[in-house]
Amino acid sequence: MRIFTKYVLSELLKVFLLTLGVMTLMMFVGLLGKKAVDLGLGLGGLLQLTPYVLPEALQFTLPGALLLTVTGIYGRMAASNELVAIKSMGISPMVMVWPTLILSVFVSFSAVWFNDLAVSWGRQGQERVILESMEAIAYGQLRVKGSFEHGNLTVHVQGVEGRTLIEPTLVIREKGKEFANIVSARAAQFAANVETGQLVLRMQDTDATGQLDIVAPGVEEYVFPLEELLGSRNKSRSPSDYSLGEIGPAKAKELDTIHKVRQDMSTEAAFAMLTGDFDELSDGAWRSQEKVIQNAEGRLNRFYSEPYRRWSNGFSCLAFAAVGIPVAVMLRKGEMLASFFACFAPILLIYYPMFYSCMVLAKKGSAAPQCLWIANAVLLLIGIYLMRKEVKH
Structure with missing residues (x-):
């Protein structure tokens, strides 16, 4: 055998x-x-x-x-x-x-x-x-082409000296909106924050148009999460990205969220009945809380x-x-x-x-x-x- x-x-x-x-x-x-x-x-x-x-x-x-x-x-x-x-x-x-x-x-x-x-x-x-590579790619393209485009972000520069961008102009496009935000500055630098998963652009003496519409002397930071650069607007981590060891605490967190929202809804309903404010008991008043519960139950x-x-x-x-x-x-x-x-x-x-x-x-x-x-x-x-x-x- x-x-x-x-x-x-x-x-x-x-x-x-x-x-x-x-x-x-x-x-x-x-x-x-x-x-x-x-x-x-x-x-x-x-x-x-x-x-x-x-x-x-x-x-x-x-x-x-x-x-x-x-x-x-x-x-x-x-x-x-x-x-x-x-x-x-x-x-x-x-x-x-x-x-x-x-x-x-x-x-x-x-x-x-x-x-x-x-x-x-x-x-x-x-x-x-x-x-980490995105920072190197951005500097490489800006030195060669004078521009860098990825996802909803486009950067144009007059030149690059070392790690300093000369007279950069940012074009930030928002999904579903007709006009983009345009930000210009005297100088800027890219920096990758590996721990938070963000690409940070530090701009000096900024001038912004569009929805931002600001003039800010000094240093301003513009943070671009990796999800935005890759064209994804998901702000929460997908359950499929959790390890098996992390799923237990994550389930407890979602259950806690559902419990707290329902508890708040009960408190608000009781207060509205005591004060006679019956408009607060309408379906429209609970829409935001119900959406939170629905999202939490879906993730659960x-x-x-x-x-x-x-x-x-x-x-x-x-x-x-x-x-x-x-x-x-x-x-x-x-x-x-x-x-x-x-x-x-x-x-x-x-x-x-x-x-x-x-x-x-x-x-x-x-x-x-x-x-x-x-x-x-x-x-x-x-x-x-x-x-x-x-x-x-």
Whole structure:
């Protein structure tokens, strides 16, 4: 028995590590290339991004690499009649299956960890590198072209001396507004604040038109959050950016917000009834508080569903392997890609629509977050049924 276990694990690990390396490299290059095009990062910035992008690439490639490996190995075994030979010796083919399922469990735990690492440490690191690179990019473009444009910000200068911008002019465009704010100054300097995720422009002797309409001698600071520079106006951190360890305190914070707002609403209602000010009890008077509660409940639903999403997404590796093994044996194809696509097509048509439908319902609060395991459970049941069928025959 140990000979069969060592043989299967040896074949699996060799092919899996090679496949994972190739697929991760391709995904990694694609992600870096996209960021280089979207953000205009140079070679130095891309090299700094490397460790932070790697977990993001691995969370996508681990399930696919495992499925490709499993379908390839077991398809070749079936095509060369290795499983038939084991049956003829009176040995259950499951001795060739258990090592793969156990390996899939370890890979699934790794996928959960990489998923958590990518959305917390990875994204924060990427934002920090982008911010630091943004300062260098801004100075580089201002020296060469005399202007720098990113997101809703455009800067024009007469010249650059060291780190000092000579007679800079800022054009700040607000989304949905016809006119932009224009700010000019005698001199200015860019500075990146890595801790707060902001790009700060310190301007000397400013003169602003538009909604700002100010003349301010001395030094004025204009702060541009990274979200604004990248064209996003989201002011709150998305629940998908929290690590699993941060989700518990975040849920408590949202619950506390809902409790405080409802408590304030009760107090205000009681006071309005005592004073006879019934206008304060109208629906319009509660609109702002109800919006706060609605936003907090929406974020709370996402916080409740996020751990289930990450764990079920990670354990899709096990579900894919459970289906891939019997399907590859049934097809008896020695080519890796033939078995892979024959197995991946039903997964693409069944698993992912089911998973994302459940995720939408869970985020809206229309279904319990545990429903995110349904797609995995369906694949596991199909895999168990097909395995039992193959073992019997």
